[in-house]
Amino acid sequence: MYGGSRWLFVVNSGNDAATFKVTGVAEGAQVEDAFTGKAVERPQQINLPAYGVAGFKIEGDEVKR
Numbered sequence: 001m002y003g004g005s006r007w008l009f010v011v012n013s014g015n016d017a018a019t020f021k022v023t024g025v026a027e028g029a030q031v032e033d034a035f036t037g038k039a040v041e042r043p044q045q046i047n048l049p050a051y052g053v054a055g056f057k058i059e060g061d062e063v064k065r
Helices: none
Strands: 004-013 018-021 030-033 045-048 055-059
Touching: 004 045, 045 055
Parallel strands: none
Antiparallel strands: 004 055, 018 045, 030 055
16 A cells, blocks of 8 residues: 555566456456556456556555455
8 A cells, every 4th residue: 555545566577478367456446547547447357468567556445355
């Protein structure tokens, strides 16, 4: 947690594209692209090219366990 928000950054440091499964983000959470500030849908899967990076700012999220 930073600045009252949760942040998720995913880095694919491999030579090939990769897919990452995202769990634990509550339905109804407000999610923004960490780089552009634009609202995005709650990520459930992230597809990244080789050396790709994705970042999300998550608010209104309760931790799922």
